[in-house]
Amino acid sequence: MKQQNRVVFELRKQILNGEIRPGQRLAEIALAEKFSVSRTPVRHALTILEQEGYLTREDSRSYLVRSYGVGDITDAIEVRGVLEGLAARQIAEHGISRSLARELNACLAEGDRLFEGGAFAEEEQARYFNMNERFHGLIVEGSGNAALQDALKLNDKIPFASAASIAFRKNAFDDNHKRSLFAHMQHHHVVEAIEAGESARAEALMKEHAQVGKRGMNLFGDDPATAEKPIYPGMKLTA
Amino acid sequence: MKQQNRVVFELRKQILNGEIRPGQRLAEIALAEKFSVSRTPVRHALTILEQEGYLTREDSRSYLVRSYGVGDITDAIEVRGVLEGLAARQIAEHGISRSLARELNACLAEGDRLFEGGAFAEEEQARYFNMNERFHGLIVEGSGNAALQDALKLNDKIPFASAASIAFRKNAFDDNHKRSLFAHMQHHHVVEAIEAGESARAEALMKEHAQVGKRGMNLFGDDPATAEKPIYPGMKLTA
DNA sequence: TACAATATCAATGTATACAATTAAATAATA
DNA sequence: TATTATTTAATTGTATACATTGATATTGTA
Numbered sequence: 042m043k044q045q046n047r048v049v050f051e052l053r054k055q056i057l058n059g060e061i062r063p064g065q066r067l068a069e070i071a072l073a074e075k076f077s078v079s080r081t082p083v084r085h086a087l088t089i090l091e092q093e094g095y096l097t098r099e100d101s102r103s104y105l106v107r108s109y110g111v112g113d114i115t116d117a118i119e120v121r122g123v124l125e126g127l128a129a130r131q132i133a134e135h136g137i138s139r140s141l142a143r144e145l146n147a148c149l150a151e152g153d154r155l156f157e158g159g160a161f162a163e164e165e166q167a168r169y170f171n172m173n174e175r176f177h178g179l180i181v182e183g184s185g186n187a188a189l190q191d192a193l194k195l196n197d198k199i200p201f202a203s204a205a206s207i208a209f210r211k212n213a214f215d216d217n218h219k220r221s222l223f224a225h226m227q228h229h230h231v232v233e234a235i236e237a238g239e240s241a242r243a244e245a246l247m248k249e250h251a252q253v254g255k256r257g258m259n260l261f262g263d264d265p266a267t268a269e270k271p272i273y274p275g276m277k278l279t280a
Numbered sequence: 281m282k283q284q285n286r287v288v289f290e291l292r293k294q295i296l297n298g299e300i301r302p303g304q305r306l307a308e309i310a311l312a313e314k315f316s317v318s319r320t321p322v323r324h325a326l327t328i329l330e331q332e333g334y335l336t337r338e339d340s341r342s343y344l345v346r347s348y349g350v351g352d353i354t355d356a357i358e359v360r361g362v363l364e365g366l367a368a369r370q371i372a373e374h375g376i377s378r379s380l381a382r383e384l385n386a387c388l389a390e391g392d393r394l395f396e397g398g399a400f401a402e403e404e405q406a407r408y409f410n411m412n413e414r415f416h417g418l419i420v421e422g423s424g425n426a427a428l429q430d431a432l433k434l435n436d437k438i439p440f441a442s443a444a445s446i447a448f449r450k451n452a453f454d455d456n457h458k459r460s461l462f463a464h465m466q467h468h469h470v471v472e473a474i475e476a477g478e479s480a481r482a483e484a485l486m487k488e489h490a491q492v493g494k495r496g497m498n499l500f501g502d503d504p505a506t507a508e509k510p511i512y513p514g515m516k517l518t519a
Numbered sequence: 520t521a522c523a524a525t526a527t528c529a530a531t532g533t534a535t536a537c538a539a540t541t542a543a544a545t546a547a548t549a
Numbered sequence: 550t551a552t553t554a555t556t557t558a559a560t561t562g563t564a565t566a567c568a569t570t571g572a573t574a575t576t577g578t579a
Contacts, residue, residue, distance in 0.1 A: 079564040092331035094430050117427035123362040188356035192431040318534040
């Protein structure tokens, strides 16, 4: 793999892990030594991560790791909601294609099969995870709205806000199954509305569907102190 | 100014102007010679413009200028609509601050004064343009939603989709005045809803407000053939 | 001591040489 | 002639030297 891509991935990972802390200053030379590359691929990585929103530059000199609070994540989920809602609406408005309908229903059928049994084993979780990602991808791409896709791609860069990272948390084991089932039922209703051409309903349902992401992380914990506590990407959200 | 910034601006301008055509391939060396700089700032500019959505790379080698159709622009306006709608809703939900209320009402008052007279002269158009930009900026920043701001910043990069470029078209002179007045009244209603804490209404009004952007460009022309004709950024939209 | 000017240092910006990769063109064979 | 190998050219990826700029430290003076 090209060095510059490796540095981008590695840096992004370390920021998400919290190995590199929010507010920390990133200097080219130090990073170059750290990754055993020249400054060139490092510079490339820094410009990209700035565009992606991971980094900011105060004084147009030296990059800083941007810090997220809990509010930033719920905000990102709201953004995801309105965007995916728009996607669902536009599909309904333009009329769903036969192939898209087929693929969406395939997702629903696979989910139905998964939920025939009881609680999820490891492998079933993975299957559901993939199906969920495919479902959301189909909606977003199916809208044919490039600006929407760009905006969501950017939003997904924000930790914990993507549909993927929402599907499951490591903890809250059995709760995951109930929540997934509920989310899957929402999928059914969304497709139903889209196929019926009920665009406003499709938008509202899809918008609401994003809210399960908030429940996915324990942001509604009993301790109100955690509500505004700054979090580091990668830090355990469930106490 | 730093070379790399100059190249970014210049390239973006030329793409918008249509001097550089959609689909065209951009090679580093050629651009470096064109702008009389080395490949380094050119590479920097290319990575940024790719992130901004101006360029794509098919084979992970060589950049292509992305082409927009009319549909892409109306889609971007829809995106702007749901995002600014969300911003208005969140301000209403969190409760508007006194300072934000003051600044928004200042915009409204300035608009009121402008519309006391008749049609706009050159200077009044500029004043309205600035006020409109300020108004939208206040809503978006006032939401305090960083993800939303990021998404909109990206969306604004798309030609003709930003609030600024929507305010006026060079042609359709007197029509501009009527449309601006209508838009200004919408501003009033949005602020009214926000101050009343009517979040759902604020969202709906702000979302609808974006639709004036579609009317701003003659996309609803009588000629249906233009509806799907590919356009080049910078090409005259009003026949 | 306090302040200002200068000098030193460190970091980023730029240019360029070299390496690696991919596309193109030519040659060779069936 | 068509198709495959091989070579050539062109383009991007990487490293590094040099230039420039902003920050820090030091020195000189009031």
